[in-house]
Amino acid sequence: MLIHSASQLLTLAGGPQRGHALGTLGIIENGAVIVRDEKIIAVGTTDELRNAYPDEPTLDAGHSVLMPGFVDPHTHVIWAGDRANEFEMKMGGMAYLDILAAGGGIISTVKATRTASLETLIAQTRPRLLKMFAHGTTTAEAKTGYGLQTSTELRLLKALLALDDESPLDLAITFLGAHAIAPEYKDNPQGYTDEVVNTMLPMLKEWWETHAPRLNLPFVDVFCETKAFDLEQSRQILTRAGSLGFPLKIHADEFDNLGGAALAAELGAASADHLVRTSDADIAALGKSDTVAVALPCTPFGLAEKDYTPAKKLIAADAMLALATDCNPGTSWNESMQIAIALACRYMKLTPAQAIAASTINSAHAIRRSDTIGSIEVGKQADMLILSVPDYRQVGYRYGTNLVKQVIKRGRVYSVDVGYYRTA
Numbered sequence: 165m166l167i168h169s170a171s172q173l174l175t176l177a178g179g180p181q182r183g184h185a186l187g188t189l190g191i192i193e194n195g196a197v198i199v200r201d202e203k204i205i206a207v208g209t210t211d212e213l214r215n216a217y218p219d220e221p222t223l224d225a226g227h228s229v230l231m232p233g234f235v236d237p238h239t240h241v242i243w244a245g246d247r248a249n250e251f252e253m254k255m256g257g258m259a260y261l262d263i264l265a266a267g268g269g270i271i272s273t274v275k276a277t278r279t280a281s282l283e284t285l286i287a288q289t290r291p292r293l294l295k296m297f298a299h300g301t302t303t304a305e306a307k308t309g310y311g312l313q314t315s316t317e318l319r320l321l322k323a324l325l326a327l328d329d330e331s332p333l334d335l336a337i338t339f340l341g342a343h344a345i346a347p348e349y350k351d352n353p354q355g356y357t358d359e360v361v362n363t364m365l366p367m368l369k370e371w372w373e374t375h376a377p378r379l380n381l382p383f384v385d386v387f388c389e390t391k392a393f394d395l396e397q398s399r400q401i402l403t404r405a406g407s408l409g410f411p412l413k414i415h416a417d418e419f420d421n422l423g424g425a426a427l428a429a430e431l432g433a434a435s436a437d438h439l440v441r442t443s444d445a446d447i448a449a450l451g452k453s454d455t456v457a458v459a460l461p462c463t464p465f466g467l468a469e470k471d472y473t474p475a476k477k478l479i480a481a482d483a484m485l486a487l488a489t490d491c492n493p494g495t496s497w498n499e500s501m502q503i504a505i506a507l508a509c510r511y512m513k514l515t516p517a518q519a520i521a522a523s524t525i526n527s528a529h530a531i532r533r534s535d536t537i538g539s540i541e542v543g544k545q546a547d548m549l550i551l552s553v554p555d556y557r558q559v560g561y562r563y564g565t566n567l568v569k570q571v572i573k574r575g576r577v578y579s580v581d582v583g584y585y586r587t588a
């Protein structure tokens with residue numbers, strides 16, 4: 165298939181973008197792509213590729229932007245129930261971590277999730293994944309973490325594997341058994357840490373090798389935060405996970421600076437995420453590492469907080485910056501990377517080009533898939549978007565409605581635009 169007549173083809177070619185290189189879109193005007201068997205086999209101008217492939221079936225990009233699919237590298241998309249009541253409490257003035265300490269927050273979703281069957285979990289999560297896909301996310305990371313006990317965590321993994329199988333959206337699965345202190349260990353956080361380290365992680369490895377033998381091992385993540393896991397407990401969990409062969413991630417500095425980002429850099433984690441209160445020393449450590457700094461601007465927005473990830477400092481320190489939705493029922497129920505981009509432009513002062521790079525090639529690197537997705541280059545998976553706008557700067561500028569007209573996933577074309585009026 166020849167996809168042709170893109171006003172701007174954003175290739176994002178050349179690999180993950182560090183520091184001030186962020187925002188290199190690699191634009192080809194009047195661009196075109198040849199797709200065969202799920203893969204991109206040629207990239208160029210419409211004239212070049214029409215001449216080189218005269219007999220190819222065609223898809224007209226209609227003088228709109230053609231770009232890589234969004235990669236959302238941080239979501240908690242699988243859960244049961246909702247927390248609309250807590251949103252009301254938070255807007256009434258109660259703090260997120262105080263609601264958590266009072267047995268609400270993550271723990272209230274844990275209660276709903278523990279009692280949900282596999283079928284219920286799949287049925288409640290499926291529409292969220294469909295919304296992500298319709299808004300242009302072609303690959304998403306998805307964390308467990310609302311079980312906090314072996315049986316439920318395994319049910320969440322099973323549901324995610326089933327959803328990955330049935331849906332056109334690809335999932336990169338993460339085990340977040342260390343998302344909060346399990347209610348059974350309320351006054352004994354070290355006890356729950358030991359349970360994760362000594363029981364859950366080895367069991368996870370065995371389970372994965374039996375149930376998903378063809379897939380790489382999942383990521384292991386930990387919520388390194390006051391009232392969750394302290395730095396030493398986070399180190400224990402990630403060190404054990406690393407020695408079992410799991411790739412690593414961390415939630416760091418969402419509310420307090422505990423040193424989680426430097427720990428991630430030291431342990432060679434794929435990413436450190438949130439990074440709102442990150443110290444200059446931790447930022448410097450990220451800048452010298454291959455650990456991607458994932459900012460989640462929907463989260464402070466969702467919590468109505470004023471501080472966002474210091475993107476300018478991370479860029480100045482030569483870090484690799486990525487964006488994600490953090491889609492979850494407590495702090496950010498949003499499926500759209502376009503909203504994350506709109507917020508990142510306004511509150512983190514990214515340009516649209518920087519935010520697009522942070523949502524494609526860099527976010528692909530945050531889940532260690534930048535060799536196969538995140539850019540439009542020969543040999544990569546054909547995961548692309550045709551937008552309904554002719555200029556990439558419309559992304560971020562406009563928000564709240566969907567700018568994606570068609571999603572191309574592994575070479576298959578899905579129309580998602582609700583349509584627009586045409587004059588005769």
Ligand code: NIG
Pocket residue numbers: 240269270273387415418463490492493494495
């Ligand atoms: O990334 N910080 C921990 N996890 C989520 C919130 C989860 C929840 O409140 O249910 C986050 O913001």
Ligand code: FE
Pocket residue numbers: 238240415490
């Ligand atoms: Fe999170």
